[in-house]
Amino acid sequence: MHDADQILAACDELARLSETDTGIMRRYLTPVHHDANARVAQWMHEAGMAVHQDAAGNQWGRYEGLEADAPALVIGSHLDTVPDAGRYDGILGVMLAIGVVQRLQRSGRRLPCAIEVVAFGDEEGTRFGTTLLGSRAVAGTWEPEWWALTDPTGICLEQAFEAAGLVPGRIDTARRESSQIVGYLEAHIEQGPVLEDRDLALGVVTAIAGARRARITLTGCAGHAGTTPFDLRRDALCGASEAVLAIEALARASGAVATVGEMNVTPGAVNVIPGDVSFSLDVRAQEDAVRDRTVAAIVESLERICTARELTMHWEDTHSASAVACADWLQDCVSRAVTQVQGDEALHLFSGAGHDAMAMASLTDVGMLFIRCGGGVSHHPDESVRADDVAMALDAFEIAVIRAARQAGLPA
Known part of the structure; x- marks a missing residue:
């Protein structure tokens, strides 16, 4: 996962985990969601992380910092998809996060804080109609009335939890405390045409609609x-x-x-x-x-x-x-990283699409890195990225993570 080719190959592998024979559909708490978590857990383990699945079905990996049990900088995105999806929305961000940790492991480097990679189970809301279920459980904003939500076949969320081997009554254990988290960084395809129009590989997100x-x-x-x-x-x-x-x-x-x-x-x-x-x-x-x-x-x-x-x-x-503003200090970390890797002054842009960072913002400061996608196309099988852009994104994300870990207010 330490280079672009490995990351793209991993995205291709996950694309084969689909509920449908044509296109990609991977919904929350389905067997293919389970399989995707298992494969991602294996990659996390290979990158030197301790792995676990939380009570909401989110997959986690933890790479310890200089001191055990230090607060963590959380990085990641989501593994679920819309119907007939592309293979990079969310998934690329998870793979880039694992790639950063793998690079740290290969160099034997530890940071002032731990790095935790998260693969959220539900961002899109495709199955139960309410988005950000995975990240809202982590942020502690889970609503009890969601248990009655039903999917198109009439299965309610509570039943889906039980069928997936999760215990609804333990959902509160997925919640993280703000004292445990120093910030959240997410890499994501832009899902729009601005970066391509400017002929730029990377951009810095200022806020989310x-x-x-x-x-x-x-x-x-x-x-x-x-x-x-x-x-x-x-x-x-x-x-x-x-x-x-x-x-x-x-x-x-x-x-x-x-x-x-x-x-x-x-x-x-x-x-x-x-x-x-x-x-x-x-x-x-x-x-x-x-x-x-x-x-x-x-x-x-x-x-x-x-x-x-x-x-x-x-x-x-x-x-x-609610609209969410990215934290100034994390914007600065991402901006400096993009400038260093891209060689141009970083473009700051607004996200019209929703992301897990919106939910995580109620828990901690958030920041985001955008990666150019072909034609601005997303939520569609034609979703595409360039290998050289992914290579630049991995370099920039690593720099941003290291800079954020140093600026998080923890002793070096």
Whole structure:
């Protein structure tokens, strides 16, 4: 794992651990999640780390510092994926973290603090609809109502824990104390086109967008497509279509971004007027106030649409995460490392995508390194990185980790 070719080969190997024969899908607490943890644990062990899986299903490796039981700088990312995923989102960050520790081991080097590598089990929220489950357990922000969340097959989160050999009643043991952690650093593909547009391999993350998600259901009245005149229809899909366009317009006007990525229509027959439509909503902005004003405007607009079309609306908030600023001192560590390796002044940029660093920020200071991805494409099989960029990322991440360990306020 100490060079780019090994890291890319590891990403390829993990890509074969998928629930589907085509594309990649690796969801939380599934057998392939277990297999991925086991393989990553083996690599952690080979890099000189003591390994364990916590009560939330996150995989950990610890490389001791100059003194045993010293607080740790945590580095890593996540192993779960969206459906039909690429092979680098999250996974590359885990492999780079292991690569840094392997380099420390090979040189016999110990740092003022321990280095802990974490492979979070759920960042994407693909299976249970709520994101950052793994990192929020570590940060101590786990919500008891999550146990009732269900996956598409009707299995609830509590049942999934038990099926995976985890004990729901021990979830609090996954929580780390702030006194144990000096900071969190995460390397991640950009998932956007800015670095490629600037012809840069690496960038420094300044902050992560605040996001809110909801599940919205509009209910009208199903009816025969041939016998119900327009003035007597209560077509839920027409209302939902108008709602989607209103959401787009309101987000554009406010400076936020909003996406309707899922829509389910019932009864779902070619000759039946849609009686119910359920759809997702994802709203993000650099500032929480902008995001929340946009959501409020969307609610007001959808209520007007429902009144005009004689529909009812059910709104369920499914996720909320505040915008998170990366700590100045960790930004500086990453920035100096990028400048040293890349030879250009480091580009600082904002992340519109969510990351585990958002959850970890409630526990400790966080920082992030971005790596260029081809075309800015992510959450797609065409996700790609360049080997020379990965080599530069490994060099920069190692430098940033060493610098952060030295600046963490612990005796050398």
